[in-house]
Amino acid sequence: MQPRLRLENLEKVYEIKSLFKPSAEIRALRGVSLELFPGETLAIVGESGCGKSTLAKLLMKIESISSGRAQVDGKDLSSLSQKELPQFVQMIFQDPYSSLNPRKRIGVSIAEPLVIQGQLTKEAIQKRVTEVATSVGLRPEILERYPHMLSGGQRQRVGIARALITAPRVMICDEPVSALDVSVQSQVINLLLDLQKETNMSYLFISHDLGVVRFIAHRVAVMYLGRIVELGTKEQIFTSARHPYTQLLLKSSPYLHETADFEDVPTGELPSPLKPPSGCAFRTRCPFANELCAEKAPDLRSYKGVHVACHHAEKIS
């Protein structure tokens, strides 16, 4: 089966130029490779600053790819024009408050991708807007309102409708529920699941909420400092994680435990991406780290069906 999305060794390097300081480099993404299949939800989890959002920006072509390849439906991402892109990849934003123009009516906001493409007549666009709005559970009269008159959940539905209107193959969901109330979260997630069933869309679901990920994802990729450190099915990741960082994440997620016991959670913070540690990036916080980890960065390798980037995967259970 041809993957909807194929990333090969994707890299993103930000250069920080300053007049008075030597220029520095931030390697936000380092050799990210993954595949996303039709009708599949691949969750990308990791701490803030691990490169999740950078990945989303690269796929939306808001930022340029430094090296590596990204293919959508077999087409190279760089060969698609920005106007064509929404037919292939669309995005749902985290914050439903800033993702809608406060001075524009909801209907206008939803129609924007089609209006920019400029291929349909006004009537056809209007029809499509109503159609999409209904499919995400928005009443037609809402289309005449302004964003500030809507609740957070309604706004996020508007965001979904806007992303859906071009019928994309791949939907990037950048923490689509983390800004919503818990009760509304489940409504939106159910909506996303229903839409996936209907259209066979693929979701790249960026999140740090493991509870939500466990509910919606088919496969999970764990990222740390710009690298994928573990990639496997949801069951593999949640029941038999091999990478110490994945285990740390699972241990420190309050939603997954009945009794919170955070005593053996390693402390420390994400190292500065300006000065990443030598070798394995996680070694500064890893309980298993030894000399090998400082010398050589572990590659993502297959171990018992899971892809894991750790020298000690065999030792860890």
Place this chain on the structure above:
Amino acid sequence: MKEFWFLFKQNKGAVAGLFFVGLVTVFAILAPWLAPFEATFTDPSALRLPPVWMDGGSSTYLLGTDDLGRDQLSRLLHGARVSLGIGFFVVLFTTFFGVVIGLIAGSLGGKVDSVIMRLMDILMALPSILLAIVVVAVLGPSLLNTVIAVGIVSLPSVVRIVRASILVEKKKNYVVASQSFGAGWFRVYAINVLPNCVAPLLIQASFGFSDGILNAAALGFLGLGAQPPIPEWGTMLSDSRAYIESASWLVTTPGLCILLVVIAFNLLGDGLRDALDPKAKRN
């Protein structure tokens, strides 16, 4: 809009300012009909006549006459036309060029932004009246050149405000979304972003109005603005400077007019800021 009015109404000073601005505007528009005389009509038999309530005042000339026998009230009313007109065109000038320049600086960023903003810094670093004098010296004193000179002086503040709000807005996701759909520069910035920067612009326009009137009056006083016999308030002040002791009403009345109009616009601007900018809400 209803919410705006509700917030605006709570600031009594602002409402008074708005009322006074409205009143002066009506006077200015209706000046040819309200004024008892032409602005240039002279009565050689009534030179430097005091206002009606002072000894020797005449009910024909309610606010007295100047050194050429012109009716002071009529000249003040016509002067309102000139001063408000200058204020209006200065605001128009600065808003138009300020928005264009600020939009370019804020949206393009990088070197273009640096060059534009450094130029604006240079304009700001010069004392405003000095700069206006330089501009008038180059262009020659006239009403139009006054507008241009005062406009250039107040340009940097508008450019800065537009640029600052563009920089805030462009980081928001609706802009990112619009860009990801393939929207061009004009659509992203002029259609999507600019309408969200209107509030600070409106506030600035109100202050710009009063600044414009004040600066134009200063130029007029220095003899570099409106030229006699145009009844500009600043020029009137300057013309009657010699009589400040013998006929003080000639200096007092145009001075009061400038003072009140400037205060009114500033109060209005404060009220607009209170109502439009939630971050600057009064405590």
